[in-house]
Amino acid sequence: MSKPSIPQGTRDFSPAEVRKRQYIFDTLRVIFELYGFQPLETPSMENLVTLTGKYGEEGDRLIFKILNNGLHEKKEEDKAKLHAEWEKVVSKPYSTPVVTERALRYDLTIPFARYVVMHQNELAFPFRRYQMQPVWRADRPQKGRYREFWQCDADVVGSTSLINEAELLCIYQSAFAKLQVPVTIKINSRKLLAALAELCGMPDKMMDITIAMDKLDKIGWIGVANELKERGISDDGIWQIEKVINVKGTNDEQLTAFSDIMQHSAAGMEGINELSKTLAYYKTLFPEASSVVVDISLARGLNYYTGVIVEVVCAHPDVKMGSIGGGGRYDDLTGLFGLKGLSGVGVSFGIDRIYDVMDELKVFPEQLAEGTQAMLVNFGGENETYALQLLTQLRNAGIAAEIYPDAAKFDKQMKYANKRGIVYVLLPGDEERTKGMVSVKNFVTGEQKMVSVAEAVALLKG
Amino acid sequence: MSKPSIPQGTRDFSPAEVRKRQYIFDTLRVIFELYGFQPLETPSMENLVTLTGKYGEEGDRLIFKILNNGLHEKKEEDKAKLHAEWEKVVSKPYSTPVVTERALRYDLTIPFARYVVMHQNELAFPFRRYQMQPVWRADRPQKGRYREFWQCDADVVGSTSLINEAELLCIYQSAFAKLQVPVTIKINSRKLLAALAELCGMPDKMMDITIAMDKLDKIGWIGVANELKERGISDDGIWQIEKVINVKGTNDEQLTAFSDIMQHSAAGMEGINELSKTLAYYKTLFPEASSVVVDISLARGLNYYTGVIVEVVCAHPDVKMGSIGGGGRYDDLTGLFGLKGLSGVGVSFGIDRIYDVMDELKVFPEQLAEGTQAMLVNFGGENETYALQLLTQLRNAGIAAEIYPDAAKFDKQMKYANKRGIVYVLLPGDEERTKGMVSVKNFVTGEQKMVSVAEAVALLKG
Numbered sequence: 001m002s003k004p005s006i007p008q009g010t011r012d013f014s015p016a017e018v019r020k021r022q023y024i025f026d027t028l029r030v031i032f033e034l035y036g037f038q039p040l041e042t043p044s045m046e047n048l049v050t051l052t053g054k055y056g057e058e059g060d061r062l063i064f065k066i067l068n069n070g071l072h073e074k075k076e077e078d079k080a081k082l083h084a085e086w087e088k089v090v091s092k093p094y095s096t097p098v099v100t101e102r103a104l105r106y107d108l109t110i111p112f113a114r115y116v117v118m119h120q121n122e123l124a125f126p127f128r129r130y131q132m133q134p135v136w137r138a139d140r141p142q143k144g145r146y147r148e149f150w151q152c153d154a155d156v157v158g159s160t161s162l163i164n165e166a167e168l169l170c171i172y173q174s175a176f177a178k179l180q181v182p183v184t185i186k187i188n189s190r191k192l193l194a195a196l197a198e199l200c201g202m203p204d205k206m207m208d209i210t211i212a213m214d215k216l217d218k219i220g221w222i223g224v225a226n227e228l229k230e231r232g233i234s235d236d237g238i239w240q241i242e243k244v245i246n247v248k249g250t251n252d253e254q255l256t257a258f259s260d261i262m263q264h265s266a267a268g269m270e271g272i273n274e275l276s277k278t279l280a281y282y283k284t285l286f287p288e289a290s291s292v293v294v295d296i297s298l299a300r301g302l303n304y305y306t307g308v309i310v311e312v313v314c315a316h317p318d319v320k321m322g323s324i325g326g327g328g329r330y331d332d333l334t335g336l337f338g339l340k341g342l343s344g345v346g347v348s349f350g351i352d353r354i355y356d357v358m359d360e361l362k363v364f365p366e367q368l369a370e371g372t373q374a375m376l377v378n379f380g381g382e383n384e385t386y387a388l389q390l391l392t393q394l395r396n397a398g399i400a401a402e403i404y405p406d407a408a409k410f411d412k413q414m415k416y417a418n419k420r421g422i423v424y425v426l427l428p429g430d431e432e433r434t435k436g437m438v439s440v441k442n443f444v445t446g447e448q449k450m451v452s453v454a455e456a457v458a459l460l461k462g
Numbered sequence: 463m464s465k466p467s468i469p470q471g472t473r474d475f476s477p478a479e480v481r482k483r484q485y486i487f488d489t490l491r492v493i494f495e496l497y498g499f500q501p502l503e504t505p506s507m508e509n510l511v512t513l514t515g516k517y518g519e520e521g522d523r524l525i526f527k528i529l530n531n532g533l534h535e536k537k538e539e540d541k542a543k544l545h546a547e548w549e550k551v552v553s554k555p556y557s558t559p560v561v562t563e564r565a566l567r568y569d570l571t572i573p574f575a576r577y578v579v580m581h582q583n584e585l586a587f588p589f590r591r592y593q594m595q596p597v598w599r600a601d602r603p604q605k606g607r608y609r610e611f612w613q614c615d616a617d618v619v620g621s622t623s624l625i626n627e628a629e630l631l632c633i634y635q636s637a638f639a640k641l642q643v644p645v646t647i648k649i650n651s652r653k654l655l656a657a658l659a660e661l662c663g664m665p666d667k668m669m670d671i672t673i674a675m676d677k678l679d680k681i682g683w684i685g686v687a688n689e690l691k692e693r694g695i696s697d698d699g700i701w702q703i704e705k706v707i708n709v710k711g712t713n714d715e716q717l718t719a720f721s722d723i724m725q726h727s728a729a730g731m732e733g734i735n736e737l738s739k740t741l742a743y744y745k746t747l748f749p750e751a752s753s754v755v756v757d758i759s760l761a762r763g764l765n766y767y768t769g770v771i772v773e774v775v776c777a778h779p780d781v782k783m784g785s786i787g788g789g790g791r792y793d794d795l796t797g798l799f800g801l802k803g804l805s806g807v808g809v810s811f812g813i814d815r816i817y818d819v820m821d822e823l824k825v826f827p828e829q830l831a832e833g834t835q836a837m838l839v840n841f842g843g844e845n846e847t848y849a850l851q852l853l854t855q856l857r858n859a860g861i862a863a864e865i866y867p868d869a870a871k872f873d874k875q876m877k878y879a880n881k882r883g884i885v886y887v888l889l890p891g892d893e894e895r896t897k898g899m900v901s902v903k904n905f906v907t908g909e910q911k912m913v914s915v916a917e918a919v920a921l922l923k924g
Contacts, residue, residue, distance in 0.1 A: 004512055004576045004799045007564050010505030012577055015591070018501035034857050036864030041481035043472030043610050044506065044566075050466055065528040065578055099561075102469050102507075114466045115474055129477070134506060148505050149582065157786040161867035163840075163850070198599035234469055284850040337466045368675060372498040388625070388746040395496050402498030405588060405623035419586035 005385040008148030009139070013460075019368045021150075024354060025132055028152060031175050032130040035167060037154050040129040043402055045102045047452065052103075054110050054336065062137045065100040102259040104136040108153045109333070109346070125158030125252065125342075132351075144353065145276060153327075155346030157334070162274060163306045165329065166281030168347045169292055172312055176291075180363035182315040183324070185291050188298040189275055190305050192258065195268030196244060196296075199261070200237025209233065209241065214299035221245065244296055251279055251294045256305050258296070274308055292316065306331045310347060321357055324350045371429070373400045374424040374460055375417045380407030386433040389427065390453060399456045418443065424460060471601070471609030481830045486641065486816060490614060493637050494592040497629060499616050502591040502920065504573040507564045516572050516798065524599045526566040526609075529655055530602045545767075566598040570615045571795070571808070578619060579799040587620030587804075594813075596832060606815065615789075619796065623802060624736060627770045627791065628743035630809045631754055634774055634787060638753075642825035643816065644777040645786070647753050650760040651737055652767050652790070654720065657730025658706060658758075661723070662699025671703070676761035684706065706758055713741055713756045720758070736770055753777065776819050783819055786812045833863045836886040836922055837840030837879045842869030848895040852888065853916060859919045880905065 006012060013021060029039070051063055078263075105111055108131045116127060132152040141147060154171060156164045169185060175181045194211070197206040208231040212224050219227075221242065228238050249259040255272050263269030275294060282292060300309045307329030314321050328349030334342045358364055374394060376387045387403050394401040404413040417425050427439040438456050441448040449460070475483065491501070504542055567573055570593045578589060594614040603609060616633060618626045631647060638645045653673070659668040668694040674686050681689075683704065688698050709719040717734050724730030737756060744754060769791030776783050789809030796804045800918060810843045817919040820826055836856060838849045849865050856863040881886050889901040892913075900918050903910040913921070 004579055005509060006505055006512075006580075007507050007509055010507055012505065012580075013503040014581075015500035015502060018503050021503075022501070033833065033862050036837075036862060038477035038833055039482050039484070040477060041475040043468055043474065045469050045472055047467060047469055065529040066566070083726055104528070114468075118468075118474075119465055119476075126878075128864070138504070147762075148507065156867070159867045159878075163846075163867040167867075185598075188679065217827070276730050281850065284847055287855050345727070371495065371500055375498075384625075385746055388743065392747050392749075398496070400495050400498060400664050402590070403625065405618070405621045405625040405629075416588075433611065 007163075008146070009141030010216045011148070011190075012147060013317040014370050015371060019371070020358070020364050021355060023368055024351060024358070025152075026177050027176055028132065028349060031171055031178065032154055035128075035171055037130040037152075040048075040112065040115065040131045041133060042103055042105065042108075042115055042131070044113070044134070046105060046111060048101055048103045050114055051106055051110060051114040055106055056080075057108065059291045062139055063106050064104040064136045064390065066080040066104065066136050066405060068099055068101060099341070105133070106137060107135050108133060108151045110336075112153070112155060114337055115335045116342070117334050117339045124163070126156050126178050127158055127407070128154070128156045131156040146451045148354065150351040152349040152351050153346055154348075155344055157342050157344035157419050160343045162278045162308070163281050164275075165310075166285055166347050168327065168345065169278070169282045169290075169310065170286050172310070172347060173290060173292070175349070176312070179358060181356065181357055181361065184293055184315045185361065186293055186295040186298045186311045186313070187275065187278070188295055188310075188372075189268045189271035189308050190260070190437070191271030191274065191307065192296055193299060195262045195265040195271060196241055198267065199240040199244070200233055202233060202237060205231070205237075206232060211301075213297050213300060235456055247296065251292070254294045254296070268457065271307075278308055294369060296455060300326055300328060304330045304333065308345070316357075316361060319351075319357055319360055321353055323356060324353045328350040342375055347416075357370065369421065370423070372402050372420065372422050373399065374402075374426055375413075375420070375422045376403040376426045376428060377410065378404040378415050379429050383428055383430065387426075387428045390428055394457065394460065395455060397461060399460045401460075426456065469609070471607075473604030473608060473610070473662070477833060478831055481774045481833070482811070482826050483817060485826060485830055486820070487614075489591075489640050490594065490637055492812060493591070493633055493640065494616055497590075497616075497633055499590045499592040500573065502577065502593045503595060504567065504577055504593070506567055507854050508567060508573060510563055510565045510574070512576055513568055513572060514563050514775050517568055517757050521568065522837045524601055525568050526587060526598045526600050527562040527564065528564040529561060530561055562813045567595070568599060570595060570613045571617075572798075574615070574617060575795045576799055579801045579877055582801055586616050588626070589620055589699045590616070592616040606818065608814065610829050612813040614811040615808055616810075617806055618738045619806035621805050624740045624770070625743050625791055627736075627740040627772075628747055628809050630789065631740070631752075631772065631809065632748050634772070634809060635748055635752060635754070637811070638774070641820060643786070643819055643823065645753050646755055646777045648760045648773045648775070649737065649740070649754055649770065650757055650772075651733035651770050653729045653733030653769065654724070654758055655761060657727040658703055660727045660729065661702045661706070662695055664695060664699060667693065667695060667699075672761040673763075675759050676701075676763060678707070678759040692732065707747065709758065710749045712762070713737075713754070713912040716756045716758070724858075738772055762788055762790060766792045766795065770807070778819075778823060781819055783815055786815045786819060798807060798832065823906045831883065832885070833862065834864050834884050836864075836883065837875075837882070838863065838890060839863040839872065839887045840866040840873050841889075841891050845890055845892065845895055849888075849890045852890055852900060852918075855915060856919065856922065859923060861919065863922075 032395050044103050045066060048065060073376055080244055112131065132150065134148050134150050136148050138147060139145060149231065169445050172185050192205050193210050197203050197209050212227040212231060216224050244261060255276055259272045298309060298311055299313060305328040309328035310326060311323050312325035313323055325348060330347040331343050332340060333344055374392055378384055378387060384407060391401055391403050404416060423443050425443060426442045427441060432438050437450050437452055439450045440459060467511060469795050499900050507528060510527060514522055574593065594612065595836050596612050600609060601607060633649050635911050654673050659665050659671050674689040678686050687700050699774035706723060709716050717738055721731065721734050760771060760773055762773060767790040771790035772788060773785050775785055787810060793805050793809040794802060795806055815898055838853055840846055840849060846869060853863055853865050866878060885905050887903045887905060888904060894900050899914055901912045902918050902921060
């Protein structure tokens with residue numbers, strides 16, 4: 001039999017990894033709840049028609065589909081119904097036999113929209129939810145890119161107030177502070193990008209400009225300028241864009257400069273107004289020094305954003321990592337499922353990347369790795385019975401403890417404790433038992449002493 | 463567009479449901495850690511060859527398989543290798559084109575065995591792990607049976623000590639006590655079932671006897687006797703089994719009676735010895751009154767069990783629910799993947815059923831449902847700014863709070879708070895702002911009073 005393996009792009013999480021990941025999830029959960037966001041979980045599988053056509057052609061190809069095998073065969077009329085529904089969504093005839101009707105969740109946004117539409121009558125709007133679950137994409141695996149990975153989203157739907165944007169900035173600010181990851185939170189408005197296209201005299205080229213600008217960090221201004229040219233932007237347009245990109249200064253200074261440059265663009269002035277208001281709300285909520293920085297070159301790939309957009313990058317000089325979070329305002333997401341006019345705004349945390357950054361910066365709390373705090377050596381016979389009684393006393397005191405289950409050779413038991421990284425080993429031998437005490441050995445310092453049970457408990461709890 | 467829906471047998475979990483489920487998971491996690499068990503998570507997808515042939519023919523049919531579409535085409539030599547591997551496992555030629563190579567996790571046991579074999583050199587044995595993750599089965603959905611559901615397992619591999627069995631009993635005992643679910647923990651040994659077959663003079667009929675006995679709760683003794691007859695057990699054999707089933711009394715009394723009846727069966731005496739020792743260890747670890755009861759009719763369906771087996775049922779008279787947990791000793795699980803001679807023992811918690819029982823018994827902590835503790839009414843303008851400042855003060859004090867994001871009509875805001883079930887509504891109007899105070903309205907009692915911010919914080923924290 002060949003050695004078993006796991007599918008490419010998937011991962012086993014070892015005990016130490018699970019504990020660290022759990023720490024991130026728990027930290028975020030506490031903050032979301034503090035801000036009045038409510039948890040939601042949706043199924044791993046969605047109907048294929050729910051997902052198809054929502055992520056672009058490339059996205060459709062990357063959806064993991066589930067075979068119908070093992071399920072009871074559909075009735076003919078149900079098949080016809082399914083085909084009709086399919087054609088409505090995909091606007092192509094459904095010619096192949098039905099081999100798949102379900103697919104794995106591709107992101108948390110579409111299932112959220114689907115949930116809101118299905119439960120619109122029960123929900124109180126604005127509805128604020130957070131969701132932390134895995135998603136699956138049949139992408140080519142590479143370093144830091146997995147076929148199963150975790151998303152963590154917080155969204156508010158049903159309110160256009162910019163207080164929502166400001167609160168999401170606060171969530172970013174306090175979450176990364178709590179996780180001890182220094183960050184820069186970039187903010188922009190899609191409306192400023194629209195205004196840029198107007199400035200160039202090419203309002204229909206907004207997406208081209210957005211796509212090119214999005215690469216500024218990667219390929220620099222010369223690269224972007226070349227791409228803009230290739231995408232048909234005039235030299236004068238490129239010059240206008242350069243002028244805007246070169247604006248530097250504080251957030252206020254930048255916004256003042258932009259309102260000068262964009263004074264004739266309605267979209268531009270609206271975008272500037274949005275940013276000013278959001279930053280003012282944010283300042284009221286979070287008066288301390290903050291990491292939020294206006295960045296006109298910020299574009300964000302997804303084209304459903306319509307207003308303020310944000311992106312988080314790690315600000316530590318030693319960390320080379322792309323965005324570890326992002327989001328923005330979108331209009332009419334639920335319109336995809338027939339519920340029109342519900343504006344939303346949301347942010348996302350890149351769990352896997354945040355994990356990697358925290359590992360690199362060594363900011364996970366030390367005690368996380370520990371697990372078991374104390375192991376009792378098993379000397380067999382009456383000493384085993386005594387050890388079991390001690391074990392219960394330790395656990396009753398809230399100390400994570402275990403006994404080596406067999407009266408194996410002392411060396412074997414010590415090797416186990418060492419490999420597990422257990423710091424305290426308790427030795428309940430004949431002398432200890434008859435005296436009602438226990439010897440405690442610290443594996444790190446090598447120190448060993450015989451103490452009362454109460455003293456051992458106090459030592460382990462301290 | 464037709465109303466969106468989710469696949470049959472799957473579920474959305476609303477905020478209130480997520481919080482309650484989280485409470486169960488958190489409670490179990492704390493207990494597992496206290497007992498020195500370590501968390502493990504495996505991928506949702508496994509290679510199909512890992513799963514195929516492990517769950518019987520019926521199980522194989524219920525595995526959800528994932529289409530290869532969206533993935534890059536395999537090279538010819540890789541295909542040949544895959545086919546060869548397949549044939550080794552399934553012992554049938556692989557004749558169909560490769561449309562699926564991956565499948566969704568069917569349980570947590572096989573992935574655990576696969577993990578142990580893959581990581582045998584890094585792990586310290588005995589390895590104690592717990593795992594709480596969803597699994598998927600293409601079963602026909604019905605009340606309480608889902609296609610996506612959660613399993614929660616705790617296992618020890620690499621030790622034959624009965625201390626492990628006793629510790630798992632302690633985990634059951636303390637977990638259900640903590641969750642406030644009254645239970646009976648039934649215990650038996652597969653060896654006693656083997657001895658029963660010997661008593662009947664038909665040692666090869668052990669599985670038939672096991673399968674029939676397993677139905678005692680459902681169809682009663684007459685039903686079981688009929689099934690035994692159909693399965694070819696002699697009348698004398700059935701009479702022997704009846705004699706054993708009719709043994710009543712305390713655990714000690716039962717074991718004494720069994721050792722009398724089974725004195726000539728080596729397997730029987732071994733089983734009795736296992737149960738006595740396990741119960742003695744358990745008594746040492748957990749001297750208080752316990753819910754563990756010897757039940758010779760307990761069989762447990764899975765045929766990989768070889769020693770002690772356990773099952774948990776709710777003991778509350780009003781709750782009609784099957785088993786909410788179970789497990790046992792198995793030999794050589796990892797042998798499936800080439801690592802021989804590793805004995806293991808484990809227990810499982812039926813999360814969905816435990817949830818339903820707790821809901822029925824109303825034992826979820828009341829404050830779980832709450833989420834947001836206070837909502838600030840938004841009166842707009844300067845009052846909005848004042849409200850935002852108060853909001854930050856509340857959150858800094860650890861109070862989950864939110865502001866209605868728009869200065870909407872008062873009634874609309876109150877309706878929202880009511881629908882959300884928020885108990886305290888804070889009203890920062892002109893008077894409150896100029897005085898630096900805030901009015902607090904209790905939605906349950908209707909009481910309203912103006913207090914200082916410090917008093918409001920104290921009230922909400924109390």
